[in-house]
Amino acid sequence: MGHRLQIRKQGSRMRLRAYLLLANGVSIGIILLSLFVCYRYMLLNGPETMLLVSVTLGAAAVSFIVHFALTQRLEKSLQRLTEETEHIAKGHFDGMAPVIGPAEFRRLAERFNEMSIKLSDSFKRIRSSEASRRELVANVSHDLRTPLASVQSFVEALQDDIVQDKETFQRYLRTIRHETQRLSRLIDDLFELSQLHAGARVWTPEPCHSDSLIVDVLHSHELQLEEKRLDVHVRVPDDLPPLHAMPYELKRVLSNLLQNAVRHSPAGSRIELEANLLPDQRYVRITIDDEGEGVAREERELIFERLYRSDRSRTRASGGSGLGLAIAKSIVQLHGGDIGVEPRQGGGSRFWFTVMTASEANQYDSQI
Known part of the structure; x- marks a missing residue:
């Protein structure tokens, strides 16, 4: 089948070139016929007629040879473009079609190369997304298996009447409750992240103030x-x-970043929250500083991916699902802002995100 397809493609190229040469031959034939008719009615003598006929045939031969050479270059351009198309069909996007030939073919090759680059980028994103999805499934399976196994073992112990004293019985029940709460939080985080990635959240912003958001989040984490x-x-x-945002969603971002800071801060250390207007007067930047172990340079982008952990055993032991920073990133992007982390002077980490001001949003809407 592959050989027949290749022969068919070669035949198509030959037919195109033969068509062009045939068109040139027909046009030359019509010109020659017209000239011969004209020569006949000019009442020329034999030598003069032969001379004109010879010159005409020579010019026709030269024209055919030039046309043959030009179509060969055209065929070469089509052949190279076809070869690159076959490479793309096999999943290879590293090749580039040569930009040669007439202007139309050069433009075609340029557009083809642009398409190849875009396809390559798209497939890289798909492969990255697929790898992330596999890692997400593996990590979620581990996070679900651990509390389920714990709950199952404690329930079996209670069913078998292994526990006799009331204090141990209550401790087992507290552990079961704690593990089920972990499961509930993980499921809620997965559901929220899937909604954000699917664009299912309704965008209903309103003016809100940074200080009230920060105070509310601190009160909820007071314990x-x-x-x-x-x-x-x-x-x-x-x-x-004021900010142009959805207050509940921004509280979730602040809560996730504050939980991360509390989780990695040594006991008795210091946490700083700050909000400032950026020099462009369009965005407010909110930062959360901690005195923890900091984030390595190679992990500053990765920690915002789904279920990425710089220290998996420590994060699981402390109860983190690994989704908090990914949710925060999705919410900030929904608001049209940026989020990141940088080293804090003196040690620790500084997490930050930006949100558009209400005045900038109103000006943008009026321009629309």
Whole structure:
């Protein structure tokens, strides 16, 4: 089948070239016939007629040879373009079609190369997404298996009446409750992340203030901050403009980043939250500094991917699902902002994200 397809393609190239040469031959034949008729009615003598006929035939031969040479270059351009098409059909995107031949074929080769580059980028993203999906399934399976195995073992112990004293019985029940809560949080995080990636969230922004968002999030994490005796400092300018955002979603971003800071901060250390207007007056930048172990340079982009962990055993032991930063990134991107992490001066990490101001959003809407 492959040989027949290749022969058919070669035949198509030959037919194209033969068609062009035939068209040239027909046009030359019509010209010669017209000239011969004209020579006949000019009442020329024999030598003069033979001379004109010889010159005409010579010019026709030269024209045919030039046309033959030009069509050979055209055929070469088509052949190279066909070869690159076959490479792409086999999944190879590293080749480039040569930009040669007439202007139309040069433009065709340029567009073909642009298409090849875009296809290569698309397939790279697909492969990366597929690898991420496999890793996500593997990590979620591990995260689900661990609490399920724990719950199963404790339930079997209670069913078999192994536990007799009331204190141990209550401790087992607390452990079962804790593990089921971990499962519930993981399932909620997966559901939320799938909604964000599918674009199922309805965009309903409203003006909101950074200081109120930060205060609300700190109140909801007051118990965790007290347990680790963390010293929290907040700096928000009084004249900071309101944000153009969905308050609940931004609270989720702040909560995820604060949980990450609390999880990796040593007991008795310091956490700083700050909000500032960027020099372009369009975005507000919110930062959360901690005095933890910091994030390695090669991991500063990866930690925002789904279920990526710089230290998997430590993160699982501390109860993190590995989805918090990925959810924060998706929410910030939904708001049209950026998110990242950088080393903090003196040690630790500085997580930051940007949100558009309400005035900038109103100006953008009025321009539309």
